[in-house]
Amino acid sequence: MSHPSPWFESPDDAARRLAEHGYLADPATATTAYLAGALEKPLLVEGPAGVGKTELAKAVARVTGAELVRLQCYEGLDEARALxxxxxxxxxxxxxxxxxxxxxxxxxxxxxxxxxxTRPLLTAIRREQPTVLLVDEVDKTDVEVEGLLLEVLSDFQVTIPELGTVEAVRRPYVVLTSNATRELSEAVKRRCLYLHLEYPDAEREREIVTGQVPDLDTRVAEQLVAAVGRLRDLDLKKSPSIAESVDWARTLVALEIGELDEKAIADTLGVVLKHASDQDKAVRELKLRS
Structure with a gap:
């Protein structure tokens, strides 16, 4: 490539710049984010919903000033909608x-x-400016779309029968996310760098929450992170995401709650649990009183 890399100079540079834009990356995430740019290889990020997979792609775009082009995957997605x-x-x-x-x-x-x-894949390939291509929830698509992705990601070119071959002038920074609802093909995985994200430990989540909501009392932040950890230990339909932890923190500040006791948790549970059955289970298992 004739262009200088618009991405990161090193893993430390990635960690520092992502943190400046509100994304706290652990060493493995920072290293993989750096390598995806340096090696010009797609990055497959796998893990449960709500751990920051999509947010990583958005953060890379914010940090580098690149345009974010997003292909949201779903069952029945076809070439016309993707390409x-x-x-x-x-x-x-x-x-x-x-x-x-x-x-x-x-x-x-x-x-x-x-x-x-032009749809997202072709849009990203044709752009001459730095571009982050986010292929979100790739595990929701059919195997045929995986084949299409393979074709595009291996050569970064697309053949349009009526117009000829369109080749990338500047390779986009590609992030594929998967909630691991199904196993992706080995061929796709082979072409990608791989990163598995889990929910952060309590200390890192507290850093994320207080970074996003600086007005939150330190003690309440610790109580919130502990409560979120207890909720995630339950067998829920949908565990609280990091974004929902942050929303909860903002809620507590707005309500001027200075003590996250059982009543306060029960009163504000709808901010972090969006299924009635999950709320019932939380109240029952954690013996909350409203």
Whole structure:
């Protein structure tokens, strides 16, 4: 690549700059974030929902001033939604307007840039400025989309039959996230650097929460982190994410709660647990009183 790397100079540089923008990376995360840029390899981040996988990609974009291009994966996602499709309505209008000209002329007229709808993968490949491509929740897609991703991530080029091959001028910084609801193919994993994220330990989570909510009392912060840890130990439908810990901290500051006792937890549980069955279980198991 002819461009200087816009990413990180070292793992320490990654850790420092990410922290300055509110993302506290442990040594493994900082090292892998640095290597993804230095080696120009996609980074696969796996772990339960709410541990900061998506936020890592957003933080890299914020830190480096890169544009974030996001492909949100879901069941039934196809090439047209991930890569590109033609604007058929506009093409039809052009065909009607051209009248009598030959099909060859019409074909050359309607299969041009003007009628191309670029989706996230093609958008990221074509950008000349630094770009972070986030392929979010890749485990929710079908195997066919994995094949498409393999094709794109191996060569960073896309062939559009009507227009030819589009090759990346500047490789994007690629982050794939997975909640591990299904096993990804070995071929995809082979092409990626791998990072497994878990919920942070109590000390790191306290740092994250107080970094985001500096008005939170130190003692309440410790009580909050302990309470979140107890909730995550329960067999819940959806454990509290780090973002929900931060939301809870903001709630406690807004309500001027100076002691996170059982009543305060029960009163504000809806900020961190979004399923009625989880709230019932928490109240029962932790013997909370409202």
């Amino acid at each position: 590109y499709e033609w604007n058929y309505k506009k093409q039809l209008l052009r065909i009607q307007a051209t009248g009598e000209q030959s099909w060859e002329q019409t074909h050359d007229d309607i299969f041009t840039e003007e009628f191309l709808l």
